[in-house]
Amino acid sequence: MTTLPITRMTLYKHGVGFFERRASCQSDHVDLTFPVAAMNDVLKSLTAFDWGGGQVLGLAYDTPRSREERLAGCSVRLSDDRSLTDLVKSLRGRQVTLLLDQQETRAGLLVGLEQAPAQEPLATALVSVLDEAAAQVHTFPLGRVLGIAIADERGSNDLRFFLTASLAQESHRQVRIHLSPGDHDLSVSYVAPAPTWRVSYRLIFEADQALLQGWGIFDNTLEEDLNQIGLALTAGMPVSFVYDLYAPFTPERPRLKEEGRVAAAPVQFAESRKTRAMTLGAAAAEAAPSPGAPPSLDALAAASLVSTATEDLGELFQYQIQTPVTVGRGQSAMAPILAARLTASKDLLYNGSKQPQHPVATLRLRNESGLTLERGPVTVIDAGQYVGEALLPFTPAGGEIVTPFAVELGVKIQESGEQRRVIHALNLQGAYLRIEEWDIRERTYRASNATTEAKRVLIEHARSSQYELFDSPAPQEQTDLHLRFALETPPQAEGTLRVQERRLLSRREELRKQSYAGLQRFLQAGLLDRQTHDQVAALLGLWEKVEGEKARLADLERERQGLYEQQRQFQSNMQALGASGKEGALRSRYVDQMAATTDHLQAIAEAETAARDQIKQLEEEIAQKLAA
Structure with a gap:
């Protein structure tokens, strides 16, 4: 059996690898073994090319x-411990030839x-054979049997099948690539599950520069050694999924019953000229010799590839290890993928939502390596000493790298905030007063520096698209989410930063709900001029009169x-009184009182009419003033 060694391996971050194998051979087949869990990916992606002019005839594998x-x-x-006796039992009734001593x-x-x-040895067991011609059964001790020649084809095939099946591992499956006779230069590539590769960085800081070194970490979980292979580590996230191609699937079909029917007479149609011409043309084309096959797309694409140390693949970025890699089975390895000098600066950065009370020491770099940096841990070394660790984010070429690596306990920061509203302007809108006011947010940062050196802290203040800065220092930097302000703190002293933001809000209130005292405050604050103040005061007087009439x-x-x-x-009282005597006199008094109340009710009705007329007159006057 010819073995195809791995010549190149490309690992991805989402748990798959692209493997390439290539070798020359003269066999008519090549066997590859894969874990069962990899079969779906292998069947989905395996390609095979014979660059020596031969032909790949097909692939075969055991049904799962x-x-x-x-x-x-x-x-x-x-069985494992009595295979000979089990074989004799399994061949019962089959034509055999016993090879005896x-x-x-x-x-x-x-x-x-x-x-x-x-208690007897196994060699004393007896094997019986029927001689059909002589109609005799011959018995021999098993110890005399040196071999068994199986003349029955079914028996020999079953024995061969059993032994082949015994070689197969339950956790692995074999794929056989059938080839045409002759010499072959065979290459095979496929995608299979593989541990994701990782990256770790070392950042060595000196003055205003830093040396960034990156190492790619990968594992050989294959059941073979990797000797002098090409290795590529790809950053990015290509689309990938598992599609079940390995397990057989037979869909159910509807069951229909036979129905009695009358046979239909033959139906014939006349053939069109166009159809006939096409048929003749197809026949001529079928008889003509086929032209030579054009070069495959893969071959053309492979001829145009340029291999470099790093390669931008659009949505992906690939680190290609130029030195061949050797990794033993079950081992892991680290390969250098990056070494670049970057412009760097050291800052103290404070963000209370990420690290309360204390700023963090941060190295800030610009990715001038020309490479895309994959996410990974970074160890920071300053002046030859280990000073901390950080997590380097996924960073494209030219992007900024911010790596907080230690907490500055010598500087403590306290935050306080308040929110208030201040009236900005007043406008009359009919019967309403439109009030515009500033919604003001104020945030104060107080830094206490307990060290003997002056410290400059960059304060990250959350930015909002709804608020604008005012009466505040200009931010040193801006990000999508934060404004960064510089806060200087002398040695063993305090520094303060006050950030104020505001937004303009508006609301409406009814003029009639205002007060004379409120109008006076608006006048004193310059929010209303004297004429407007007097107009509104006159309206308030009219509304007071209206309310007075309504109360009346x-x-x-x-x-x-x-x-x-x-x-x-x-x-009620009059109904119980008579018409004469004292009751008649009392009844007369009630009649007089009834007449008096009736007159009073008439006066009330007249007063109500006058009040309503007054209200109507006042409201007309109010409407005229509002319209003016």
Whole structure:
């Protein structure tokens, strides 16, 4: 069997690898073994090319079944410790030839095996063979049997199938690539699950420069050594998925019953000239010799590839290790992928939501390496000393790298904030007062420096698209989410930064709900001029009169209801009195009082009419003033 070694391996971050194998061979087939878990990816992606002029005829692999399922129809079953006796039992009834000692043979139908007693050696077991021609059964001790020639084709095939199935591992499957006869230069490539590669960095800082060194870490989980292979580590996230191509699937079909029907007569159509011409043309084309096959797209693409140390693949970025790599089976390795000098600066950066109370020491670099940097941990070394660790984010070429690596405990920062509203302007809009006011947010940062050196801290202040800065220092830097302000703190002293932001809000209030005192405050604050103040004050006076008339109407209504109650009482009393004597005199008094209440009710009605007329007149005057 010819073995195809791995010549190149490309690892990705999402748990797959692209493997390339190539070798010359003269066999008519090549076998490759894969874990069962990789079969779906292999069947989805495997390609095979014969660059030596031969032909790849096809691929074959075992249908996914357990060993017991594969051996279900096999007549031969052998155990691990009694394979010879199991073989004799399995061949019962089949034509065999026993090869005995002393160069003796005996052919016939195998009758079976009689086991030796428990205390006797296995060699004393008896093997029986039926000689059909002589109608005799011959028995021989198993110890005399040196071999068995199986004349029955089914028996020999089942034995061969059992042994082949025994070689197959339950956790692995074999794929056989069938080739045409002759010499071959065979290359095979495929995608298979693989541990994701990782990256770790070292950042050595000196003055205003830093040396960034990157190492790619990968694992050889294959069941073979990798010797002098090409290695590429790809950053990015290509689309990938598992599609079940390995497990057989037979969809269910509807079951239909036969229906009785009358046979239809033959139907014929006349052939068109166009169809006939096409048929003749197709026949001529079929008879003509086929032209030579054009070069494959893969071959053309491979001829145009340029291999460099790093390669930008659009959405992906690839680190190509130029030195061949050797990694033993079950081992892992580290390969250098980056070494670049970058312009760097050291800052103290504070963000209370990420690290409360203290700023963090941060190295800030510009990715001038020309490479895309994959996310990974970085160890920071300053002046030859280990000073901390950080997590380097995914950074494209030219991007900024911010690596906080230590907490500055010598500087403590306290935050305080308040929010208030201040009226900005007033406008009259009909019967409403439109009030514009500033919604102001103020944030104060106080830094206490306990060290003997002056410290400059960059404060990260959350930015908002709804607020604008005012009466605040200009930010030193801006990001999508933050404004960065510089806060200087002398040695063993404090520094303060106050950031104020505001937004303009507006609301409406009814003029009639304002007060004279409020108008006076607006006038004193310069929010209203004297003319507008007087106009609004006059309107307030009119509204007060309207409210007074409405209150008078309410009083008159209460008075009317009281008179109605008196009249009902008088009427009730009068019903119990007679028309003469003292009762007649009392009845006369009630009549007089009823007349008086009636006159009073008439006066109330007249007063209500006057009040309503006054309200109407006042409201007309108010409407005229508002319209003006």
